[in-house]
Amino acid sequence: MNDKRLHPVPGAGTPITEADLHAYADGQLPAARHAEVEAFLAAHPQDQARVRDWKEQRRALHALLDPVLDEPLPLRLPLAPPARRWPWRALAASVAVAAVSASAAWIARGAMDARHLQAVLATAAPERAAGGYAQRAAIAHAVYAPDMGRPVEVGVDNEKGLVTWLTKRMGAPVRAPSLSQAGYELMGGRLLPGGAGPVALFMYGAADGQRLTLYVTREAAGEQTAFQFTQEGPVRVFYWVEGQFGYALSGAVSREELQRVSQEVYKQLQG
């Protein structure tokens, strides 16, 4: 494997290599080199055809395999570390929680959430033909809400950009309700794969660190449902369908608290 031509460290102005062509097709070239390769290809139709084929392969492979991303995760996958194998580890964790701050307590609580969720998922499979998106919403909540570093993809400082982007990807106008009155500030949002296409997820935070997520999907469009409630481990979910969107508000808060905020969301998103 000492083929020098295949070593992908292109220098500007140096001859175009085979590796450059691959890196071009894969979008891995710096802008200046990209332009040089583009000029080269314009003058070399045979290489241009090869690069076109490679790009077409990329597209076809994505089309073949991307649907896997939207599948629900099979129950047999372990979604949390085995709980009892290292008792000393749990002990160390509780010592750490006692010693560190409230935010550390929040993180450890998230770990419990994930474990509980796993337990519930393993036992409560049959009864979720309807409102399948509510379960996905609960999982999304359990995955992202405890994330301290990067809970959202686009922050609230770019709320307009966030809403525009999600609207474009969802193919219908999406809005993030303002829940300040209810005690929760918008933190931002992200795009997720859902059961049938993209899903918008907005995250809200309260002053005490509590987080709520609003899951917005189009897969339930047309169905008419009243407010429904479900629970996955410690994560409670209110969900309903309004117009072309299905909504699910999730949080590890009391049912009364969640219902209070859900009604506020419902009120704002109506019409």
Place this chain on the structure above:
Amino acid sequence: MRADDEALILACIPSLRRYARGLTGDPQRADDLVQDTLERAWSRYSRWQRRGELRAWMFGIMHNHFIDGVRAANRRADQTVPGELPDAPVRATQTDRLEVRDLERSLQALPAEQREVLLLVCVEDLSYQETAQILDVPMGTVMSRLSRAREKLGALLQGRDAVNRLHRVK
């Protein structure tokens, strides 16, 4: 284990499943591979110790499991000949069904180490550097496997055309 690291591992699962499906061409075997990878990841987590990106670490674990499986299969006498693999069930629309089956079959006909590089680069959008790290090979090896994989996949996909052309010439 910190909850946000747990969340990072969970967030890797959809792309691990996609990669595994491309590697094996079979949903059951793919999820076997994902299950093994996750079990190893949860139990070896303490050894990761933040040396590099978690995603690359997870894909590295899957690579090791996959290669172990390939070696075991190679040791078995009744090894399936590449190119004669049974049709894997593939989700597709009616119109491009044949095309998709061709691609699926051609992908599985590539040597395993070429298929790995092709999928990591083209589908998982990993850099050549990350791919080299995951597979534990030099970057030059990644590039030459990628080059051969593309050439071979292209030849396999155009196989039928090539046959037609030969017939026309004669």
